[in-house]
Amino acid sequence: MLKRVLIALSILEVLLAACGGAKTAAPQLPVWESVQSTGGGQPAASPMESQPQIGSANSVYASNIPEFKHIVIKNAFLWLAVDDPTKSMDNITKMAEEMGGFVVSASMQQVTLDNGSQVPQVSITIRVPAERLYDALSRIKAETAQPVIREDISSQDVTKEYTDLQSRLGNLQAAESQLKEIMASATKTEDVLNVYNQLTQVQEQIEVIKGQIKYYDDSAALSLISVELKANKAVQQPLTIGGWQPAGVAKSALQALIVTLKFLVNALIWIVLLVAPVLVIVLLLPFLIIRSIVAYLRKRRKARVAVTPPPSGI
Numbered sequence: 236m237l238k239r240v241l242i243a244l245s246i247l248e249v250l251l252a253a254c255g256g257a258k259t260a261a262p263q264l265p266v267w268e269s270v271q272s273t274g275g276g277q278p279a280a281s282p283m284e285s286q287p288q289i290g291s292a293n294s295v296y297a298s299n300i301p302e303f304k305h306i307v308i309k310n311a312f313l314w315l316a317v318d319d320p321t322k323s324m325d326n327i328t329k330m331a332e333e334m335g336g337f338v339v340s341a342s343m344q345q346v347t348l349d350n351g352s353q354v355p356q357v358s359i360t361i362r363v364p365a366e367r368l369y370d371a372l373s374r375i376k377a378e379t380a381q382p383v384i385r386e387d388i389s390s391q392d393v394t395k396e397y398t399d400l401q402s403r404l405g406n407l408q409a410a411e412s413q414l415k416e417i418m419a420s421a422t423k424t425e426d427v428l429n430v431y432n433q434l435t436q437v438q439e440q441i442e443v444i445k446g447q448i449k450y451y452d453d454s455a456a457l458s459l460i461s462v463e464l465k466a467n468k469a470v471q472q473p474l475t476i477g478g479w480q481p482a483g484v485a486k487s488a489l490q491a492l493i494v495t496l497k498f499l500v501n502a503l504i505w506i507v508l509l510v511a512p513v514l515v516i517v518l519l520l521p522f523l524i525i526r527s528i529v530a531y532l533r534k535r536r537k538a539r540v541a542v543t544p545p546p547s548g549i
Contacts, residue, residue: 306397306451307390309368310459313375314385316470320357323378323464327359330374336363336457346469354466362457375462384470397451404444411437 317323321343328338339360345353363371376383414437418430 304394305392306394306455307392308451308454308458309365309388309390310461311368311372311389312385312387312461312463313372313383314463314465315376315379315383316381316465316467317379318467320355320464320466324357324359326378327361327375327462330371331361331363334363334367334371336361336371339459346465348469352468354469356466356469357464358462359464360459360461362459365456365458368458368460371458371460375460378464379467381467381470384465393451393455397448400444400448400451404441404448407437407441407444411441 315323324341324343328341331338339362341357341359343355343357346356347353361371372386372388411434414430414434418427418434421427421430
C-alpha cells in the first residue's frame with residue numbers, strides 16, 4: 236500500500252508542475268510524517284525522497300490532452316435604414332429562433348427629427364449558429380431596399396487559448412484523481428485535512444477552466460449579430476455626382492430655410508404677445524400723461540387771459 240501511495244505522490248507532483256501555466260499556483264502536496272516499516276523491518280523511504288526528478292526518464296505526464304481543433308469566434312454588425320424598424324425587429328427575432336438561435340437583447344426608442352416628427356429606432360442583438368451567419372446577414376439585409384449603411388464582420392482565432400485551457404484541465408483532472416486516491420489511503424487526520432484542502436483548490440481551478448472553455452465553445456458555436464435599425468425618414472440617402480451630393484445640399488438648404496422661418500415666426504409671436512404690450516405700457520401711458528398735463532396747462536393759461544381786465548386807457 237505504501238508503494239502505491241509513493242508512486243501516486245510522484246505522479247501528482249509532476250502533474251501539478253505541468254499546470255504551472257495557470258493563473259493560480261499549483262497546490263503544494265502535504266509531507267507525510269508517518270512512515271511504515273517494510274517487511275525487513277527497515278523504515279520505508281520518505282515520499283519526497285522517492286519522487287523522480289522532472290525531466291528524467293521516470294517523469295509521468297498527463298496523456299489526456301484533447302485532440303486539436305480550430306476555434307474561431309465570428310461576430311457581425313449591421314446598420315440599416317428600413318421602412319418600419321419595429322416590424323423588422325420582429326422579423327429578425329423570428330429568423331433567429333427559426334435558425335436555432337435566440338435574442339440576446341433588444342430595445343426601441345422614439346427619435347425626434349428636425350421637422351418635429353417622431354420615428355422609431357431599434358437596436359437588437361441575436362445569436363445564430365456560426366455556420367448560418369452569412370445566411371442570417373442576407374436575410375437581415377433583405378429587410379430594406381436601401382443600401383447598407385454599415386457592415387462589419389470580425390473573426391477571432393482563440394485556438395491557442397482553447398488548447399491551453401484543455402491541456403490545463405486534463406492535468407488538473409488527473410491531479411484531482413490522484414488526490415482522491417491519496418486521501419482514501421491516508422490514516423492520520425492531519426494528512427486527510429491537508430489533502431482535502433489541496434483537493435478543494437484543484438477542484439476550484441477545474442470549475443473556472445470549465446467555465447472558460449464553455450464560453451469559447453458557446454461563442455464559437457453561436458455567432459453574435461448586432462443590428463441597428465433606423466427609419467428611412469431619419470437617414471439621408473443623397474444622390475452623389477462626382478463627390479457632389481445635390482440632393483443633400485438641397486435638403487440642407489431647405490432645412491436651413493425652415494429653421495430660419497421658424498425663428499422669424501417665433502420672433503413675431505414674441506413681439507405680438509410680449510413686446511407690443513410692454514411698449515404700449517412703457518410708451519403710451521407716459522405719452523397720455525404728458526398730453527394731459529400739457530392740455531391742462533393750456534386750459535389754465537386761456538382762463539387766466541380771459542379773466543385779466545384790459546388796460547384803463549383804452
